[in-house]
Amino acid sequence: MSIQSINVRNQFRGKVKEIISGPVVSEIDVETPHGIVTSVVTSRSVRDLGLQVGTEVIALVKSTEVAIAKV
Amino acid sequence: MSIQSINVRNQFRGKVKEIISGPVVSEIDVETPHGIVTSVVTSRSVRDLGLQVGTEVIALVKSTEVAIAKV
């Protein structure tokens, strides 16, 4: 089902650079202009989405999940 | 307490661009070299950290919180 727009404010567009596969979850490293954004998703989703190195994706993060640190 | 390093893989360095204050939570918009990253934190944390427009911060996101969409 195609989604027109999503409330998730933080969207990082890029290409899958690396996939580390596990039996239940996999790590997806996405190369974006911000640098590498790392995601952990179910391995089933990786298969369902047909993700592989080079696939164009958006990494999405809800604002309530973002912490702030002072440097 | 100073923190030496943190497991949170996704770190976006920038400056606070805007703060929208509420009675319980506040929205912090962080200007990074590659776009705005938005965070919602408790208003108490905003006061405790002394956040204001221009403060240098890092926005942090745990990998398990990052979703992946295909474009």
Place this chain on the structure above:
Amino acid sequence: MSIQSINVRNQFRGKVKEIISGPVVSEIDVETPHGIVTSVVTSRSVRDLGLQVGTEVIALVKSTEVAIAKV
């Protein structure tokens, strides 16, 4: 930007039944065929998406956010 598909496994389609607005975040109650699903998003997202009572939406939840209790 249109999204072709998303890794988020849990998707609940419905219509917005009620919006409780706050200065920073808003509660969105989505009426689905099997009950209400409640979401808290930034009020800015509510405006950006143009959400109002009756809007057709999908509520999405990452699998890592779902807890399991025994009854």
Place this chain on the structure above:
Amino acid sequence: MSIQSINVRNQFRGKVKEIISGPVVSEIDVETPHGIVTSVVTSRSVRDLGLQVGTEVIALVKSTEVAIAKV
């Protein structure tokens, strides 16, 4: 310890349909009236709760974890 009630607004009652076990986390697929709800929990929790195919459970999701997309 028995819990009388919980603030988690989104509760999906159902039966465990499938468990995909890993060394650290496991995927639990719960058959509910909404369709399958998927959860990733620690494999230790699966053992502690004694979850198996057919166990009656509630899948719980905090409202702040629910994203909204327009269709």
Place this chain on the structure above:
Amino acid sequence: MSIQSINVRNQFRGKVKEIISGPVVSEIDVETPHGIVTSVVTSRSVRDLGLQVGTEVIALVKSTEVAIAKV
């Protein structure tokens, strides 16, 4: 509905010490034997659970939500 047990591994028992109420979400500060644990929940949940200063509660956190920092 009474819950027999929950997969959430991190449980902090205590008494509500303070409630900061907002139109959509509220901050609940729970006094535990080893310090304050802070939670942000919907204000509707605060009313539904009948939370007030002194109420005995458990603060619960999914393991996937816990970050680790080195000191």
Place this chain on the structure above:
Amino acid sequence: MSIQSINVRNQFRGKVKEIISGPVVSEIDVETPHGIVTSVVTSRSVRDLGLQVGTEVIALVKSTEVAIAKV
């Protein structure tokens, strides 16, 4: 990069008691005055931080991730 302070209100200081390693994520059990706090992080982070049994750490939890149950 050293972090001066972080908005995450819930901080549990302790020592790593056990690490259960997986190919993608690992479970870290931290012994704190509150009891054991359990975290699931990427195995890559475990290596990057050099975590091992006995390492002094802080387990951090955002307030929006804390649920409240009545006992």
